[in-house]
Amino acid sequence: xxxxxxxxxxxxxxxxxxxxxxxxxxxxxxxxxxxxxxxxxxxxxxxxxxxxxxxxxxxxxxxxxxxxxxxxxxxxxxxxxxxxxxxxxxxxxxxxxxxxxxxxxxxxxxxxxxxxxxxxxxxxxxxxxxxxxxxxxxxxxxxxxxxxxxxxxxxxxxxxxxxxxxxxxxxxxxxxxxxxxxxxxxxxxxxxxxxxxxxxxxxxxxxxxxxxxxxxxxxxxxxxxxxxxxxxxxxxxxxxxxxxxxxxxxxxxxxxxxxxxxxxxxxxxxxxxxxxxxxxxxxxxxxxxxxxxxxxxxxxxxxxxxxxxxxxxxxxxxxxxxxxxxxxxxxxxxxxxxxxxxxxxxxxxxxxxxxxxxxxxxxxxxxxxxxxxxxxxxxxxxxxxxxxxxxxxxxxxxxxxxxxxxxxxxxxxxxxxxxxxxxxxxxxxxxxxxxxxxxxxxxxxxxxxxxxx
Amino acid sequence: xxxxxxxxxxxxxxxxxxxxxxxxxxxxxxxxxxxxxxxxxxxxxxxxxxxxxxxxxxxxxxxxxxxxxxxxxxxxxxxxxxxxxxxxxxxxxxxxxxxxxxxxxxxxxxxxxxxxxxxxxxxxxxxxxxxxxxxxxxxxxxxxxxxxxxxxxxxxxxxxxxxxxxxxxxxxxxxxxxxxxxxxxxxxxxxxxxxxxxxxxxxxxxxxxxxxxxxxxxxxxxxxxxxxxxxxxxxxxxxxxxxxxxxxxxxxxxxxxxxxxxxxxxxxxxxxxxxxxxxxxxxxxxxxxxxxxxxxxxxxxxxxxxxxxxxxxxxxxxxxxxxxxxxxxxxxxxxxxxxxxxxxxxxxxxxxxxxxxxxxxxxxxxxx
Numbered sequence: 001x002x003x004x005x006x007x008x009x010x011x012x013x014x015x016x017x018x019x020x021x022x023x024x025x026x027x028x029x030x031x032x033x034x035x036x037x038x039x040x041x042x043x044x045x046x047x048x049x050x051x052x053x054x055x056x057x058x059x060x061x062x063x064x065x066x067x068x069x070x071x072x073x074x075x076x077x078x079x080x081x082x083x084x085x086x087x088x089x090x091x092x093x094x095x096x097x098x099x100x101x102x103x104x105x106x107x108x109x110x111x112x113x114x115x116x117x118x119x120x121x122x123x124x125x126x127x128x129x130x131x132x133x134x135x136x137x138x139x140x141x142x143x144x145x146x147x148x149x150x151x152x153x154x155x156x157x158x159x160x161x162x163x164x165x166x167x168x169x170x171x172x173x174x175x176x177x178x179x180x181x182x183x184x185x186x187x188x189x190x191x192x193x194x195x196x197x198x199x200x201x202x203x204x205x206x207x208x209x210x211x212x213x214x215x216x217x218x219x220x221x222x223x224x225x226x227x228x229x230x231x232x233x234x235x236x237x238x239x240x241x242x243x244x245x246x247x248x249x250x251x252x253x254x255x256x257x258x259x260x261x262x263x264x265x266x267x268x269x270x271x272x273x274x275x276x277x278x279x280x281x282x283x284x285x286x287x288x289x290x291x292x293x294x295x296x297x298x299x300x301x302x303x304x305x306x307x308x309x310x311x312x313x314x315x316x317x318x319x320x321x322x323x324x325x326x327x328x329x330x331x332x333x334x335x336x337x338x339x340x341x342x343x344x345x346x347x348x349x350x351x352x353x354x355x356x357x358x359x360x361x362x363x364x365x366x367x368x369x370x371x372x373x374x375x376x377x378x379x380x381x382x383x384x385x386x387x388x389x390x391x392x393x394x395x396x397x398x399x400x401x402x403x404x405x406x407x408x409x410x411x412x413x414x415x416x417x418x419x420x421x422x423x424x425x426x427x428x429x430x431x432x433x434x435x436x437x438x439x440x441x442x443x444x445x446x447x448x449x450x451x452x453x
Numbered sequence: 454x455x456x457x458x459x460x461x462x463x464x465x466x467x468x469x470x471x472x473x474x475x476x477x478x479x480x481x482x483x484x485x486x487x488x489x490x491x492x493x494x495x496x497x498x499x500x501x502x503x504x505x506x507x508x509x510x511x512x513x514x515x516x517x518x519x520x521x522x523x524x525x526x527x528x529x530x531x532x533x534x535x536x537x538x539x540x541x542x543x544x545x546x547x548x549x550x551x552x553x554x555x556x557x558x559x560x561x562x563x564x565x566x567x568x569x570x571x572x573x574x575x576x577x578x579x580x581x582x583x584x585x586x587x588x589x590x591x592x593x594x595x596x597x598x599x600x601x602x603x604x605x606x607x608x609x610x611x612x613x614x615x616x617x618x619x620x621x622x623x624x625x626x627x628x629x630x631x632x633x634x635x636x637x638x639x640x641x642x643x644x645x646x647x648x649x650x651x652x653x654x655x656x657x658x659x660x661x662x663x664x665x666x667x668x669x670x671x672x673x674x675x676x677x678x679x680x681x682x683x684x685x686x687x688x689x690x691x692x693x694x695x696x697x698x699x700x701x702x703x704x705x706x707x708x709x710x711x712x713x714x715x716x717x718x719x720x721x722x723x724x725x726x727x728x729x730x731x732x733x734x735x736x737x738x739x740x741x742x743x744x745x746x747x748x749x750x751x752x753x754x755x756x757x758x759x760x761x762x763x764x765x766x767x768x769x770x771x772x773x774x775x776x777x778x779x780x781x782x783x784x785x786x787x788x789x790x791x792x793x794x795x796x797x798x799x800x801x802x803x804x805x806x807x808x809x810x811x812x813x814x815x816x817x818x819x820x821x
Contacts, residue, residue, distance in 0.1 A: 203590050217589045224817035225583035226567060404771075450588035 033058065033065045040080045052080060060088035090286075093333040094436055097246040101209045102126065104151045108142025116141070116155065124148045126193050126243060133162060133197030148242065150207040152195060163199035166212065166240040167192070171248055191243055202238075206442040210242045213327070213442040216305050218320070218449055220312055233266070233312040235447075236305040239327060248292045248432050249383070251281040251328030253308045254439075258324075260317040260449070266310040281328050282437045291358040292332055292432040293384035313449050320447040326439040332432030339391065339428045345374075355431045358382045361411075362427065370418050374427070377411035386429045390416055393425040473653075473698040473801060480608040482573045483507060485532040489523035497522060497536055505529045507557055507607060514543065514561030530606055531571035533559060541565070545576065547604050555607035568688075568811040574606040577692065577809050580670045582685070584677055584817055595677035597630065599685075600670040601809070603692055611694040612657060612799060615640050615647055617671045617809070619690035624816070626679035634674065640693075647693045649806040654720035654744065657697065657799040658755060678816055685814035691806040698801025704759070704793045710737070719800035720744045726778050732788040735767070738780045757795040758783055766791060 028036065039051035055062065069081045102124035106116065114135040117128040126148060139158055143151050149166060156162035202214040217236040223229065237253060258266035282290065313320070338353045342365050345351040350363035358380035365374045378386060390398040403416035483505035487497070495516030502509050507529060520539035524532050530545060537543030537559065544563040548556045568579040580600040587594045603614060622630040640647055671692065678685070701718055710728035717723075726738040735758055758767045767783040774780055785791070 217591060219587060219589040222586045222588075223583055224585075224819065225581050226579075226815060226817055227581055229817070406771075448590060450590050450593070 028054075028058070030065050033062050037066065037069050037077065037081060040077045041074055048080075052084070055084050056087065060092055063088055090288075090333055090434070090436075093434075094331055096334075097248070098331045099210065099242055099244040102148050102242060103145040104143050104148055105145055106141070106143050106151075108140075110138050110140045112136050112138055113155070113159075116151075120148060120151065120193075126191055128152070128195060129192050130162070130195040130197055133159075133195065147207050147209055147212075148193070149210075149212040149240065150205075152193060153201065153205045153207070153212065156195065156201040161200065162195050162197045163201055164212075164240075165194045165196055167194075167243050169239070169241050169245045169247055169250070171246055171250075193243065204444050204447040206444045208440055208442055210245060211327075211440050211442075212240045213325070213444075214238045214240070215323075215444060215447050218447060219307075220450055231312040233310050235308045235310055235323075237308055237325075238305060246331070247329045248332045248435060249281050249328070249330035249437070253306060254326040254328075255308060255310065256324040256326060256441075257322060258310050258320060259322045260313045261319050261321045262314045262317045263321075264311075264314040264317070266313060266320065268309050268311050282330050282435060284328070284437050284439055286434070286436045288333075288434045289356045290332075290433070290435045291355045291380070291382040292435065293382060293386045294335060294430045294432055317449055319449055321445065323444040323447060325442050325444075327442065328437060328439050330435045330437040333434035333436070334432070335430055336433050337428060337430040339395075339426045341426045342424055353386075353427075353429060355382075355433060358431070360386055360429065362388075367418075367424065370421075371415050372418055372424060373413060373415035375411050375413050382431075385412075386431070388414055388427045388429050390422075390424055391426040391428055393423050395426075398422045398424060474700065475696060475698050475803060477697075477700075478610045478612070479696040479803065479805075480574075480606065483529045483606060484526040485524050485529055486526055487522055487524045489521065491519050491521045494518050494520060494536065494540060501529060501532060501536075508554055509533070509557045509559065510548075511559040511561060513563075514540070514559055528571060528573055528606070529557070530574065530576040530604065533557060534569060534571065534576065537561070537565060544578075545604070547607055557607060568814045570809055570811050572807050572809075574609050575692075575807050576604040577807065577811070578602045578604065579811060579814055582814060582816055586677075597675050597677045599673040599675065599688065599814070601673060601692070602670050603694070603807070610696075612697050612802065613695045614669070614671065615693040615695060615804075617673050617690055617692050618647060619673060619675070619688070621687060621689040622673075622675050623686045624678040624682035625684045625686045626682045628676070628679045628682070630675040630678060630685070632674055632676055640695075647804070647806075649693070649804045651698070651801070651803050653698060653801040655800070655802045656719040656721045656743065657802060683816055685816065686812065688809065688811045688814060690809050692809055694805050694807060696803045696805065697799035698803060699799070700797060701800045702795070702797040704795045706793050707791045710794060718796070718798050721798075728791075728794070730785075730791050733785045735783045735785060735791050736780060737783070737794070738778050740778050755796065756781070758785065758791045759793045759795050760787070760789050761792045763793075 033055070036051045036055050039047050040055075042048050042051070055066075063085055066081050066085055070078050070085075104120055104123050106119055112135060113130065113133060116139065117130065117135070120126065120128050137159065139155060141155060141158055143154070146154070149164060152164040156164060202216055203218070204215040206213045214237065215235060216238050218233070219236060220231065220233045222231045239250070255267050260266055308325070336355060338355065340351045340353050340362055345362055345365050350361055353360040353362065358378065360376050360378050362374055362376045366372070372390065374388075376386065376388065390400070392398050398416070399419050399422075401417040401419055403414065405412050405414045407413075485501050485504050487500055492500075493516060494511075494514055497520065498509055498511055498514075498516065501507070518540055520536060522532075522535055522539055524535070527535070530547075533545045537545060540561065542563065542565060543559055543561045544566055546558050546560070548558055566578045567582075570577045578601070580602040582597070582599050584595065584597045587596075601617060605611075619631060624630060673688075673690075703716065703718070705714075705716060707728060707730075710725050712726055714725040715722050716725070721741060721743040724740040724742065726740060728737050729735070737756065756767075757765045760766050766785045766787060766789070768786050770781050770783045772779060772781045
């Protein structure tokens with residue numbers, strides 16, 4: 001029963017949507033769960049909906065209680081229970097790329113930084129790695145179920161120094177976006193939150209559950225020439241999240257409201273963000289069969305500033321009184337790897353790698369003068385481009401001296417310059433299957449504006 | 454002394470035949486001589502056309518308006534600007550449209566340019582001056598730049614306008630606006646310092662798309678003027694423009710593309726390693742060596758593979774290689790035998806330093 005008692009407090013954390021979409025439910029116990037399941041067969045549609053909502057809200061720990069109903073219930077109840085269990089399973093998959101919100105509760109009082117960081121670690125599992133800070137400095141503060149990044153930002157603001165630097169969000173989504181995503185071979189350590197004690201806190205931050213947006217700068221550019229004069233303004237924003245957050249897609253910032261302290265709207269209608277990440281992305285919601293091809297290397301999000309254009313503030317304005325933005329992110333459910341034996345392709349003339357609604361037809365394998373090449377064609381709607389990796393007979397990745405791809409309307413030709421004479425046996429590729437997309441809302445208040453001089 | 458040398462470079466062809474085809478790209482300066490007198494604009498334009506042979510298209514010019522000019526061997530671009538100044542309005546440009554006959558165009562309705570200077574075939578005009586103030590939470594940054602427009606007598610076709618090397622930029626408050634980057638300008642896409650003169654052995658691949666021509670304004674970065682400054686008292690410097698000396702075209706029979714064959718292009722030698730063709734694919738492997746300066750690495754030359762009718766067969770290629778040899782693999786439009794390998798390049802270049810001396814350049818006014 002102890003587990004059941006803690007269930008309610010885990011609800012926020014276990015819900016994979018950044019904010020729980022179901023009302024918090026008191027622990028009903030096993031009997032209560034069974035009673036709710038019975039109500040799924042009620043003749044009253046409102047009662048059925050209520051029961052489903054409540055079961056969803058209880059989280060995946062009720063799966064063992066639900067499973068017997070898959071066989072021993074009416075068809076309607078079994079179908080509804082299956083739907084709830086599948087949802088819990090998807091949520092569990094999603095947590096691999098979107099770790100649950102971790103919060104901190106510390107009663108108000110005066111403590112040293114050392115003590116606060118220790119409690120943060122105990123409560124969240126994240127190690128705080130500060131540098132350039134006196135850990136014995138006393139701080140008066142307290143938080144109640146506050147997101148861990150918000151606690152660290154708040155702490156730095158109270159100290160008047162320090163800037164939390166959460167690790168960059170990483171993604172294995174494969175696309176040719178090298179121009180603005182920095183690819184690195186290794187992901188960041190997933191459990192450390194660095195605090196740069198020598199830096200100033202960001203001018204403004206906003207938090208929403210696992211996510212943190214920071215205003216890094218506000219830039220007003222006045223240009224005068226012999227022909228014309230113009231003034232432009234932009235917010236420089238940074239996005240961060242709890243360690244381990246791995247979106248497959250990060251969209252552009254959408255300004256919903258921006259008002260300066262003179263009451264003038266700064267929202268720029270129809271403006272495109274200066275960063276190139278302006279593709280619309282998937283719609284908000286779930287898609288179970290979406291396919292995102294993945295890369296061998298990691299893309300890192302949030303290390304650079306995103307420039308979001310706004311109207312220049314009115315003369316005399318000292319701050320942006322209110323700023324509301326959305327940022328769209330997609331998280332994938334699961335990574336799937338598929339292997340195709342080269343022997344099968346040679347035997348049948350071609351082979352197929354299937355990812356649900358998307359298939360890759362591979363043909364024309366050829367080894368000549370130390371170069372191996374093949375053709376492939378992707379069928380079905382997908383994101384990114386498949387990256388094929390060569391494997392030897394032991395399933396190990398074959399080392400090459402590089403290679404390349406050339407695309408045409410009929411497919412892609414990929415080649416590898418081999419090192420030595422390895423025994424080639426198969427090709428492998430991987431994709432993320434299924435996605436959940438959120439618009440993450442951020443709200444800032446009192447962002448300072450640059451002075452006149 | 455420098456000016457005298459440049460004069461020799463530019464006008465040597467007047468006294469003795471040039472050793473190359475430079476006049477194709479850098480024709481001799483056309484001049485106008487008119488004794489001092491009051492004439493109508495129409496009469497002056499007629500004299501300019503007759504003496505220079507240039508097409509001069511004037512629009513918005515009151516040809517009955519009278520002006521007094523006195524020219525002794527005045528370069529045509531400068532003479533026409535003098536006319537505009539005498540009339541109180543007008544700008545002089547050169548039509549760059551390759552589909553039409555080159556012409557000097559005068560827009561008599563336009564205001565006189567804010568600042569303009571002339572040197573031989575060239576006209577340097579201030580296109581714009583701008584000041585940018587960037588205020589951020591991290592501080593305030595002030596920058597300024599000038600846009601210069603280089604116009605040249607019709608027929609003048611530089612291979613590249615390399616850039617502007619400022620020597621003096623001073624505002625009317627006495628502040629020097631030179632920046633640390635002002636000194637030591639380099640040739641475009643190269644580490645070579647800019648230097649005027651002739652280099653007969655330089656090799657420049659024909660048709661490089663990244664070269665700057667006369668249609669692009671030159672941007673001159675400088676420090677922001679003093680708060681109260683209203684003008685730039687003076688801007689002095691040099692614009693470097695490069696002209697080819699000759700265009701070399703060669704067609705080598707495919708049968709000769711065997712190991713040991715050498716193809717010479719100015720200071721560059723292509724040493725053939727092998728050439729093979731298999732259906733719609735052809736592979737050419739070569740080494741290259743060169744002597745003396747030149748900005749083009751010449752790693753991947755724009756060779757054309759031609760069929761027996763002289764039509765180009767290659768539609769794309771991929772290249773790889775090292776200092777030892779380069780290999781180009783071509784996709785052919787048709788799987789027919791390659792009969793010859795064709796290439797063209799400019800051999801030799803003349804770098805002209807065009808002096809710029811503009812005075813009283815207005816600065817943009819502050820917003821009210």
